[in-house]
Amino acid sequence: MIYLPPLRRYLLPAIIFVTLIISYRALPVPTSLPSFVLHPAPANPQGIHVPISGLQDPLPIANASYNHLSPPNRYYYSYDKTEKTFKDSSNPALWRPELDPSLETLFTCPTEVNRYTGHLRLPDIVQNISQIPPGSLKPESRVFWNPTVIALPYWSDNQYLVVSRIVTDGNHQENVLCEANVCYVGSGEDARPREKPCTQDDLRHVGPGGGMRCASLPVTLSVPPTPAERCEGKFMPYVDIPGFHDPRIFWSGKGEPLMMVNTQSRYACFGLWIIDLRTLHSSLQKLLTSSPSRPSLGPLKSYPTLTELTRNPADTRSQIEKNWFLFFPSSGESYIHYDLSDPQGGFRGRTFAKLLGNGLTTTNLTDPLEQPCLRDLTDAEEPDKMKRGGTWHQATNSLRLVLCHRFDFDCKEKPENTVFFAIVHRKFPNWLKLPLRYERYFMVWSATPPFEMLGISQHPILMGNETASGWSASENWSDDPANDKIVAMTKKTAANATEPYGGKDYWAYFTYTVSISYAWGRQPRVAKDGGDEAEDMHVGYLDDEVLLAIGVDDKGQAFSRVEAGDLVQCLRACTGRNGNKGEGG
Structure with a gap:
């Protein structure tokens, strides 16, 4: 019997194993199998993902709340910037955007405007929204207003998500959320996919024209209270008002359902904050993880908690900030649009910036040579007294639009035929300086850097049954014989709904647009x-x-559905760039 010490008993297997390895390495390597090669180290990340310590021009962030500065210009965009302008031969100093031929549709005017009011009226009607769900037995005394709406994905049991404010005594703010559906009246020929005919109970709450109704009782939205850093003078009473106001809900480029709200600011008195709606409405989280065609965990939350959006540098902030909106050139990028250019030559001009994370932004990225697109006649120049004294402000979130028809497969989405659009209001006061009417305009800008303004509506837009305050019924409708039919379709019957003002000719006499969303039921x-x-x-x-x-x-509260092409028609082209201003202009 052969005996080997404990360590020596492994010697023979080791010799055999080494011999096999040497024999294998001596075999010829097939040409179809490349030799194993170590991959080179990945290139340094670009853009805002560069570590701060690795930047040639480091970011001097001493206090991220008050003193953050933007990165160098080369980090503003994560894709190539291309020259998109050509010189106007009639004015050598003026540069205009080079427009793709597909943009021509934005500047055509197939519809005549009202000869008295100057409005462009579309045939699509305004319909009611009711927060009272089917089967509700409890009387509803609350008054709902200021609705903001998004469509839900196609596999949702309900079509829309609605957030509304409740009229309060002014000592607190209250907002509610519900999922909702639209019902239709008539034969159903014009019904959208999966819409149901209105029941008699529906008609009692949304009126004979059909409308949108909550599917279940609305729930109160609660977000954490925020401190007010500086409420001075006339704004001092705002310090202690609990709750948020003027919410806007919208989808991000990554598919996040977001809500932006006004509430007390850490930097001023009131500011704008943002939060993912999945944090507040758990059903949304379940919905976004249950896509039948693309199962996933849903998009990551950029704003899982309430996050304040900022303006950079700090000395550009106001005591009261409002009406900002976001736009998303790609799924991973977000920009925030603060201000429009002032037609009277205000100190700010158009202002937008790129979000860097945690609500922090770059400084203003507007092309310094871009000319203001808004323009007004002075009160002395304006012959119509009803059009004097108007002021402009941003009104809604933005949407991205491909200037093709959905099933025109010869028309491919590309940067040159893609734009953003949003609604801006022109507000007119009455003799008491109280709001008389809001006029609805559409602004359109490029979807690629430097995101230049392309155009704005030549005329304010009215829906088929809206009335412009300040003009008589006969002027509003130009003695249209269809007026009686329009009123009959839209007259309200609900006790807590808005009744026509001053008689049937004045339905929807004071309207304003809160948000825009692509409607539910689009075909793939x-x-x-x-x-x-x-x-x-x-x-x-x-x-x-x-x-x-x-x-x-x-x-x-109400809503209207209109084809995107009808909303962005009849624009006035923006001026472009002024080559005489110089880089510091």
Whole structure:
């Protein structure tokens, strides 16, 4: 019997193993199998993902709340910037945007404007929104207003998500949320996919024209209270008012359902904060993880908690900030649009910046040579007294629009035929300096850097049954014989809804638009897809319907659905760039 010490007993297997390895390495390597090569180290990340310690021009962030500065210019955009201008031969100093031929549709005017009011009236009607769900037995005494609406993905049991304010005594703010559906009246020929006919109970709450109704009782939205850093003078009473106001809900480029709200600011008196709606409405989290065609955990939350959006540098902030909106050139980038250019030559001009994370932003990225697009006659120059004294402000969130029809497969989405649009209001006061009317205009800008303004509506837009305050019924409707029919379709019957003012000719006499969203039920371009995924919800085509969420006289709420191409028609082209101003102009 052979005996080996404990360590020596492994010697023979080791010799055999080494011999096999040497023999294998001596075999010829087939040409189809490349030799193992170590991959080179990945290149340094670019843009805002560069570590602060690795920047040639480091970011001097001493206090991220008050003293953050933007990175060098080369980090503003994560894709190539291309020259998009050509010189105007009639004015050598003026440069205009080079427009793709597909943009020509924005500047055509197929519809005549009202000869008295100057409005362009679309045939699409305004319909009511009711927060009272089917089967509700409890009387509802609350008054809902200021609605903001988004469509839900195609696999949702309900079509829309609605957030509304409640009229309060002014000592607190209250907002509610519900999922909702639209019912239709008539034969159903014009009904959208999966819409149901209105029941008699529906008609009691939304009126004979049909409308939108909550599917269940609305729930109160609660976000953490925020401190007010500086409420001075006339703003001092605002310090202790609990709750948030003027919410806007919208989809991000990544498919996040977001809500922006006004509430007390850490930097001033009131500022704008943002939060992912999945944090507040758990059903949304379940919905976004249950796509039948693209199962996933849903998009990561950029704003899982309430996050304040900022303006950079700090000395550009105001005591009261409002009406900002975001736009998303790609799924991973977000920009915030603060201000429009002042037609009277205000100190700010158009202002937007790139979000860097945690609510912090770059400084203003507007092309310094861009000329103001808004323009007004002075009161002395304006012959119509009803059009004097107007002021402009941003009104809604933005949407991305491909200037093709959905099923025109010869028209491909590309940067040159893609734009953003949003609604801006022109507010006119009465003789008491109180709001008389809000006029609805659409602004359109490029979807690629430097995101130049392309155009704005030549004329304010009215829906088929809206009335412009300040003019008589006969002037509003130009003695249209269809007026009686329009009023009959839209007259309210609900006790807590907005009744026509001054008689049937004045329905919807004081309206304003709170948000815009692509409407529910769009058909997929690719047959194998069931419909819009969450990341598709903020992008649409010319023949896609846009849902406008509309407030009525601070005591009612409504909506209208209009094809996107009808909303962005008849624009006035913006001036472009002024080559005489120089880089510091």
